[in-house]
Amino acid sequence: MLGLRWNCSASPPSSRFALCFTKSSSSFALIPAPLRAFRASCWSQCSRSPNLVELEYADLNLKDFYGAGCQVGHVRIRQHVNPLSSSFVAPVKVPEWKQVFSNPSLPLMVDIGCGSGRFLIWLAKHFPESRNYLGLEIRNKLVQRSQFWVKELGLKNIHFMFANATISFEHLVPAYPGPLTLVSILCPDPHFKKRHHKRRVVQKSLVDSVVKNLSLGGQVILQSDVLDVALDMRDQFDARADVLKHIDALDANFTCDAQGWLLENPMGIRTEREIHAELEGAKIYKRMYQKV
Numbered sequence: 001m002l003g004l005r006w007n008c009s010a011s012p013p014s015s016r017f018a019l020c021f022t023k024s025s026s027s028f029a030l031i032p033a034p035l036r037a038f039r040a041s042c043w044s045q046c047s048r049s050p051n052l053v054e055l056e057y058a059d060l061n062l063k064d065f066y067g068a069g070c071q072v073g074h075v076r077i078r079q080h081v082n083p084l085s086s087s088f089v090a091p092v093k094v095p096e097w098k099q100v101f102s103n104p105s106l107p108l109m110v111d112i113g114c115g116s117g118r119f120l121i122w123l124a125k126h127f128p129e130s131r132n133y134l135g136l137e138i139r140n141k142l143v144q145r146s147q148f149w150v151k152e153l154g155l156k157n158i159h160f161m162f163a164n165a166t167i168s169f170e171h172l173v174p175a176y177p178g179p180l181t182l183v184s185i186l187c188p189d190p191h192f193k194k195r196h197h198k199r200r201v202v203q204k205s206l207v208d209s210v211v212k213n214l215s216l217g218g219q220v221i222l223q224s225d226v227l228d229v230a231l232d233m234r235d236q237f238d239a240r241a242d243v244l245k246h247i248d249a250l251d252a253n254f255t256c257d258a259q260g261w262l263l264e265n266p267m268g269i270r271t272e273r274e275i276h277a278e279l280e281g282a283k284i285y286k287r288m289y290q291k292v
């Protein structure tokens with residue numbers, strides 16, 4: 001099976017961070033206990049949000065690369081960009097996949113709006129055999145820093161691209177030689193004002209492209225700390241019930257609350273936005289679909 005799957009031999013998770021990919025396969029399993037204990041002790045010692053991010057990703061040792069001589073450490077970035085501006089309407093050039101991944105026939109995970117890239121780098125470092133990882137991000141400085149980290153860590157299974165994902169996903173993914181098995185859209189920018197909703201990354205064209213390109217058994221993970229955004233994404237993916245089923249309908253190990261939001265984090269690691277939002281007491285609304 002190409003997509004992610006719960007490892008049924010594992011006992012149900014006791015904490016929301018307990019689920020993760022296994023190293024040996026593309027299925028879920030319990031995250032190693034020492035790593036879990038290490039993270040738990042870090043969280044109890046520290047409550048500042050940036051520090052929590054550092055601690056969540058401590059095993060990547062990215063801090064080592066923040067030195068004074070380093071141009072890409074604490075980058076100053078614009079809070080938001082307008083994806084509808086003329087500079088973002090053209091799709092990006094498809095890369096030579098064999099130049100960016102050592103094995104471009106592996107299954108592919110795409111993280112749309114990957115922000116700092118730490119989340120995807122963590123997955124690529126811990127689960128290198130199972131897939132390649134492609135991060136799409138519209139703020140170029142973040143992409144440059146992510147690529148710097150990838151190079152420093154010597155990872156050959158991950159690539160970040162400066163791209164408007166809403167436009168470029170459809171051009172990039174069909175050109176990839178292997179199967180698309182996982183797409184994540186995690187805490188996308190909310191663009192609260194109704195007149196700005198067309199700036200949101202999840203538009204019908206993107207949903208259709210994800211559904212079309214996803215391999216059978218492939219999965220989509222959505223999350224947001226903003227209920228309105230979560231509902232908007234959910235409505236759009238629920239509308240493709242012809243080919244997508246929510247994971248709790250396929251696998252009894254996944255459970256949802258009464259409103260249909262997943263009770264556990266299926267990724268085993270929190271994104272940066274998730275860490276900040278949870279520190280502020282926000283709920284993270286999660287959905288996970290599988291192509292059938």
Ligand SMILES: C[S@@+](CC[C@H](N)C(=O)[O-])C[C@H]1O[C@@H](n2cnc3c(N)ncnc32)[C@H](O)[C@@H]1O
Pocket residue numbers: 081083112113114115116136137138139163164165166185186187188189200201271272273274
């Ligand atoms: C709130 S941040 C969340 C980042 C990360 N996924 C997380 O959960 O920490 C949303 C990210 O999506 C990026 N973004 C917004 N619109 C985008 C688009 N059309 N294409 C690619 N990235 C986009 C933003 O620049 C930002 O880095």
